[in-house]
Amino acid sequence: MYRGYTSPGIRRHRSTLRILCLFLFLLLVAPTRGWAQTPRDQVLDFLDAASGFQLLGEIITGVLQTGEDMATPVTLVEGGDYMMVGYCSSGCTNLDLALFDSFGERVESDTLPDAEPVLMFRAEATGSFIVQATAVECPPAGCSLAVGIMGSTAEPGAIPGEDMAGRLTLVAVDLMSLGFSEIGDERVGSLNNDQSISLPINLEAGREYRLVGVCDRDCFDLDLALVSPRGEEVASDVLEDALPIVAHVADTTADYRVEVIMIACGLEPCAFRVAAYARGEAMGPGGASFTGELLFHETHYGELGPGDQEVEKAYLEVYEVEARAGQSIIADLRSDDFDTLLRVRGPGDATAENDDFGFDTGHSHIEMLVEEDGTYFVHVTSFSPESAGAFVLQVAVVG
Incomplete structure (x- = not known):
């Protein structure tokens, strides 16, 4: 495995004063639970009170028995503020909400003994997540429920993909x-x-x-x-x-x-x-064609900036990959935020470097034949000093 790969994350604390104030405001102004309203209506009422947030996709509805779960995939964008709210029907006394990352790790949850769970957080990275609603206590007929996923209308992208x-x-x-x-x-x-x-x-x-x-x-x-x-x-x-x-x-x-x-x-x-x-078969990162077997392939979504190593005033992140003589390393780096510079260094004098691949200053690509067994280091950096921003790195070993 190559070092530095992290699961897309969520800041587990309430990340901004604005979100906290909004949450307190919603507790005061959001409509009280009424048995004449459907769970879907209650989500819509919550949304009406949530100034600055917009519903992402459709309201998720379903019927669960006690102990059953309902899971829904969602893609979140780094820096976006989000709210997720659940409501259930009359007789349902305990509904939980939880958010899991792509590795199945719980990163946020509301398991209080009530029927109106709310999650509020800021995404630390772009990635795929699972929203899970769990019916903890339901009447014999089951719980009808609705879940709304909302993103902030404020920059830097609380509505995912606004730009x-x-x-x-x-x-x-x-x-x-x-x-x-x-x-x-x-x-x-x-x-x-x-x-x-x-x-x-x-x-x-x-x-x-x-x-x-x-x-x-x-x-x-x-x-x-x-x-x-x-x-x-x-x-x-x-x-x-x-x-x-x-x-x-x-x-x-x-x-x-x-x-x-x-x-x-x-x-x-x-x-x-x-x-x-x-x-397709025999296709590596960046569309590179190869012969042989794909031995290793990894995608990393990262952020270059303060806190990283610095080389000649340029931020640097380093990843490791193991390769043997005769194999090839394929690395593909893309960013919309900075002029990418990609290096691969290995044992002895083995090195490869690419700044601009094609006509795109935000795209660097390397295909390197390995001549010596060992650990190779993939360097993600920028051509311009102190440039920062998000990037996507794909690394493969073929042979």
């Missing part, structure tokens, strides 16, 4: 958990209503792809279409939303085109970003 980078981060976390890697460079631009642009992309036969588009807050509807070398549309997302995702499995290796179409832009022009992800 374009945040939305792509949310999608990337989910896709990478399914074995996808980001390939190529993100494409950025701007379009007016009813304008479109064609972007080239090379797809390899047998690989499964996801093309993801996002646009700014003034954009309400963005479409994506994938066009084959013959000019035929092979896949598209034309739903009325601002987060199109196109799925396609390439049956031949060829140069395709991604059509980006601006359908509804409130304040012209609207900015957009498009990223591509792929998975």
Whole structure:
């Protein structure tokens, strides 16, 4: 395993005075529990009183017997303030809520002996979590319950993905958990209503792809279409939303085109970003092709900044990976916040370095043939001194 990998986390204390004051305010103004109201109605009433927060997704509902659980996956964004609230029906006297990270570790919970649990916290890292509701005491007919997940409307992103980078981060976390890697460079631009642009992309036969588009807050509807070398549309997302995702499995290796179409832009022009992800056999981080066996693969979501080591006034994080002669190390580093610089160092004089991979200053990539058994060190740093921010590092060993 390579050192430094940490589970996406939650600050376990009430992280800001604003959240605490809001919680006290909600205790005073939130509607009292009424038997005529459904649990879903009570969640909506709580939301109405929670100024500065917005419901994320749909209200989760279900029916549980005593001792049963209901689990729901959720993706949280680093720095976002969140609230999760549960209500249950008449006769239900004890309902608990808990939040678990991707390793199954409990990171936040409300297990007080009441039927209205509330979680309030700030996420320390972007990642996938599980919200679990547990019916502790129910009548024989069971407990009808509802759970609402809310994010703050304040920066830096309490509504996950409020900005374009945040939305792509949310999608990337989910896709990478399914074995996808980001390939190529993100494409950025701007379009007016009813304008479109064609972007080239090379797809390899047998690989499964996801093309993801996002646009700014003034954009309400963005479409994506994938066009084959013959000019035929092979896949598209034309739903009325601002987060199109196109799925396609390439049956031949060829140069395709991604059509980006601006359908509804409130304040012209609207900015957009498009990223591509792929998975398949013999594919490593960053879309690198390899022969042999994938021996090790890890994804790390990190934060470069004060508290890290410093080398020539640049922040530095170091990870370890074991490799043997004849194997290859593939490392891929991406950040929206700083100009990335990636190094791999090993026994003796073994070293490799990459600043900008392609045309993206926020992307560095290394493929290194190992000549000597031992421990290799992957250095994540920035090209500019004292630059800081979030990053995603993928490391693989193949052979």
